[in-house]
Amino acid sequence: MSETAKPDWWPLYHEEGSTEFSRIGKDWRTLRVAELEALGHRKRPLLSLIRQNCIDCGGGSEAEVRQCAIARCPFWPYRMNTNPIAAPQSEERRTASGERLRRLRTKQADFAENSPLASSFAAAEASGGVEIAA
Numbered sequence: 497m498s499e500t501a502k503p504d505w506w507p508l509y510h511e512e513g514s515t516e517f518s519r520i521g522k523d524w525r526t527l528r529v530a531e532l533e534a535l536g537h538r539k540r541p542l543l544s545l546i547r548q549n550c551i552d553c554g555g556g557s558e559a560e561v562r563q564c565a566i567a568r569c570p571f572w573p574y575r576m577n578t579n580p581i582a583a584p585q586s587e588e589r590r591t592a593s594g595e596r597l598r599r600l601r602t603k604q605a606d607f608a609e610n611s612p613l614a615s616s617f618a619a620a621e622a623s624g625g626v627e628i629a630a
Contacts, residue, residue: 543577550575 554560
């Protein structure tokens with residue numbers, strides 16, 4: 497189907513400040529981040545977007561994604577949220593990543609222990625929980 501011969505149900509788009517309607521959507525390059533966020537889009541890693549697309553394609557079933565046999569699909573190698581084509585990480589880089597993760601977990605644990613809310617949670621837990629008024 498050519499660009500000019502769209503079906504009747506094809507949506508018409510109206511550019512703000514214009515009296516013309518078009519069957520071509522707004523140019524994504526002119527949108528600001530705030531406009532994209534207002535439309536419900538948020539920044540996400542590309543592999544997770546591909547994975548979500550594959551889950552949608554498989555009818556919401558992760559098992560269908562694992563069993564997918566459409567090897568000609570451009571997303572097929574990435575459907576498991578990994579990049580099998582990327583070079584493997586060096587031992588040095590893997591060690592550095594592990595060390596960063598350990599430091600982050602230590603900071604999170606320290607924050608949780610020293611947080612002003614920590615004593616409140618501990619007191620509530622000791623007394624059998626918190627009752628929430630309706």
